[in-house]
Amino acid sequence: MNEQRKAILDMLAEGKINATEAERLLTAIEPADTAPAADRKTGKKYLRLVVDYTENGEPGRVNIRVPVALLRAGVRLSALVPAQALEKANAEMAKSGVPFDLTQLKPNELEELVNHLDEVIVEVDSSEAQVRIYSE
Amino acid sequence: MPQLVTLKIERPGHRTVRLWIPVLLAVVLLSPVLLLALIGGIIACLMFDMRVFATIAGVGRFIGALPGSRFHIEQGRTALLLIIR
Incomplete structure (x- = not known):
């Protein structure tokens, strides 16, 4: 069991997160x-x-x-895009008449x-x- | 990991182009360029405060998930078909 998985299960056991949140977190860390x-x-x-x-x-x-x-x-790759790049993309989209907040x-x-x-x-x-x- | 890329281009008045590109062979032949691209990517990650290893792993996963993709675009008698196996 890797450290991230163990940390999530520990948080679930301690009641810091519920089962749904734990499932989402486990899904997010599992390799494609x-x-x-x-x-x-x-x-x-x-x-x-x-x-x-x-x-x-x-x-x-x-x-x-x-x-x-x-x-x-x-x-998963999109999660790595830095916030400043998303803000620049938002600004360009707004200029083009698409007011969409990628963040x-x-x-x-x-x-x-x-x-x-x-x-x-x-x-x-x-x-x-x-x-x-x-x-x- | 993709093994074979098939490309077919049809244009009116031209012969149909069919290409079967073995990915491994292409990677070996283009390895010097790919190495430069990797170095450029690492520098870009450092410049934009992105996690280098996570990004490389993410791009690797993305490329690894490509097999099975199929793009077919037709316009009149012009057509482009790209299959990644």
Whole structure:
């Protein structure tokens, strides 16, 4: 048992955190490479993005498939981005008319989002494009 | 760790380009450049107060999770397909 895992279990035993928080912390410290082929939490292996569109009268299609493990690794990597970089990105996004605060995106919340991807199906239909996002 | 990258490019009026790139061979051939990139990355981490080893581990995990990715983009008769195995 590594030190981080032991520290979390000690905090749980001492009542400093509840079982849900302990589970989240244990999830956050477990290495991505121990995840099995089919993602253990979502039961799904891939996230699929399909966009069908028409541009200048020509049909186009974007079909992207990424492993859920890649999203998980990306979320963990994003936690390492320094706050000053996020603030600069916020300022640039605000200049472009997108008032979005990246500092409010917490790795734990993103992790939860990835965990529940199997329940998410996004479908956007318009006259020019159709977008579908789902896990498989 | 990715083993093979497959790239296919179709353009009207051009021959279809198909490339199968063994990642290990590419890494060996590009090792001097990759070493410079690693040094540059470490310096950047130190400049921006990022944890060097955590960042390297995170990038390693990200690259390790790439196999299974597939990107297919079509526009009319032009198409690009990238598969990472």
